[in-house]
Structure formats: structure tokens, C-alpha cells
Amino acid sequence: SQQGEEDPQALSIQEGENATMNCSYKTSINNLQWYRQNSGRGLVHLILIRSNEREKHSGRLRVTLDTSKKSSSLLITASRAADTASYFCATLSAPKIIFGKGTRLHILP
Amino acid sequence: GAGVSQSPRYKVAKRGQDVALRCDPISGHVSLFWYQQALGQGPEFLTYFQNEAQLDKSGLPSDRFFAERPEGSVSTLKIQRTQQEDSAVYLCASSLGPGTYNEQFFGPGTRLTVL
Numbered sequence: 001s002q003q004g005e006e007d008p009q010a011l012s013i014q015e016g017e018n019a020t021m022n023c024s025y026k027t028s029i030n031n032l033q034w035y036r037q038n039s040g041r042g043l044v045h046l047i048l049i050r051s052n053e054r055e056k057h058s059g060r061l062r063v064t065l066d067t068s069k070k071s072s073s074l075l076i077t078a079s080r081a082a083d084t085a086s087y088f089c090a091t092l093s094a095p096k097i098i099f100g101k102g103t104r105l106h107i108l109p
Numbered sequence: 110g111a112g113v114s115q116s117p118r119y120k121v122a123k124r125g126q127d128v129a130l131r132c133d134p135i136s137g138h139v140s141l142f143w144y145q146q147a148l149g150q151g152p153e154f155l156t157y158f159q160n161e162a163q164l165d166k167s168g169l170p171s172d173r174f175f176a177e178r179p180e181g182s183v184s185t186l187k188i189q190r191t192q193q194e195d196s197a198v199y200l201c202a203s204s205l206g207p208g209t210y211n212e213q214f215f216g217p218g219t220r221l222t223v224l
């Protein structure tokens with residue numbers, strides 16, 4: 001079973017624009033993670049936000065978490081061609097990770 | 110340093126054949142995980158090892174799936190009598206320790222196609 005549900009399922013934007021992806025989850029969490037997957041580098045951990053945090057930044061990434069709404073968002077600013085990938089939110093049901101279905105992001109030149 | 114490696118990267122099997130997928134975790138990593146990722150879906154947990162002990166196999170879809178890690182390092186996922194619904198990418202991940210917040214590092218996966 002999959003815990004998270006990403007929205008939208010697919011997103012195409014022009015290079016340089018910002019991309020926002022949303023995730024809703026079902027059960028209480030200790031933390032929420034975002035991963036990126038592309039053919040070149042496989043599945044890579046991007047950022048983790050703990051349940052007592054509301055926002056976290058890492059480079060061009062900004063993640064928010066609203067535990068009252070059981071939702072999170074991932075914002076990628078100033079998108080680049082290399083950001084083309086699938087993005088998954090994931091929760092931890094220790095020790096395993098439960099992934100959502102993902103958002104497929106395509107950056108147009 | 111080397112990351113998680115998996116072999117083969119691609120495998121085509123005829124329905125009914127047995128397959129064995131190999132995972133080499135990062136050296137010294139205690140925990141090892143197998144996930145199955147169907148086309149267009151997120152990875153789904155199959156099984157978890159801590160050293161050589163298989164502590165959780167709740168995600169294995171049937172008794173045709175078997176995983177082992179006899180010496181606490183390399184792991185093999187075996188699928189017997191493969192079916193078309195077994196077609197997927199099989200991902201292996203390892204982490205340094207068994208703790209909740211240990212980051213899992215993923216291998217490139219083995220893409221299995223069952224004809």
C-alpha cells in the first residue's frame with residue numbers, strides 16, 4: 001500500500017520557472033521525505049522534514065509540512081533541464097519507507 | 110566511494126523461469142532493503158535485513174519470492190516461476206544502521222521483464 005498521494009501526477013514547465021508539487025498522506029508521521037528519480041542517477045534522497053518543522057530549505061528546494069492537513073509541498077525554484085525527473089514524497093514506517101505514486105516533472109527548454 | 114550496486118541491470122525471463130537478482134550494499138551498512146517498483150508507481154517495500162537476519166518480509170507478494178543475505182553483506186532476491194505481473198524494477202537500498210533516521214541509499218535497480 002502507498003501512504004502518500006502526489007499532485008499533480010505530471011507537470012511540464014518552462015526552464016527557469018518554479019515547480020510546485022503537493023503530497024497528502026494518511027497516518028501520523030515523525031517525518032516526511034522527498035526523493036527524486038531519473039534514469040541517470042536513480043532514486044536519490046532530497047530532503048527530510050520532521051513533524052515539528054513547518055518549512056525547510058535546501059538550495060533551490062523548499063519543503064513545507066502541514067501536519068493538521070496531512071500535507072506537504074515541494075517547491076523547486078528556477079528550474080533547470082536536469083530537474084526533469086519523477087518526485088516522490090515518502091513517509092517512514094520504521095524501518096521501511098512508504099512512497100507515494102510520484103509526480104513526473106518535465107522541464108521544457 | 111562505491112554506492113549500492115545491483116546486477117543484472119536488465120533481465121528478461123520467460124514466464125515460469127526462475128530469476129536471481131543481486132544486491133551489493135555499501136560496505137559496512139547494516140541494513141538492507143528490497144523494493145519493487147511497477148511502471149508509473151512508487152517503490153513498494155518487499156523485505157528488510159539487519160545484518161544476516163531477515164526481520165521483515167511482510168511485503169513479499171507471494172511464496173514465489175525469497176530473499177537471503179547469508180553473510181550480512183550481499184543479498185539475493187529470488188523469484189521462482191516468474192509471472193507477467195512480476196515485471197517491475199527491483200530496487201535495493203542499504204543504510205548504515207537500523208535506526209529510524211538512517212538514510213537509505215538506493216541502487217540503480219534491476220528491470221525485470223517477464224514475457
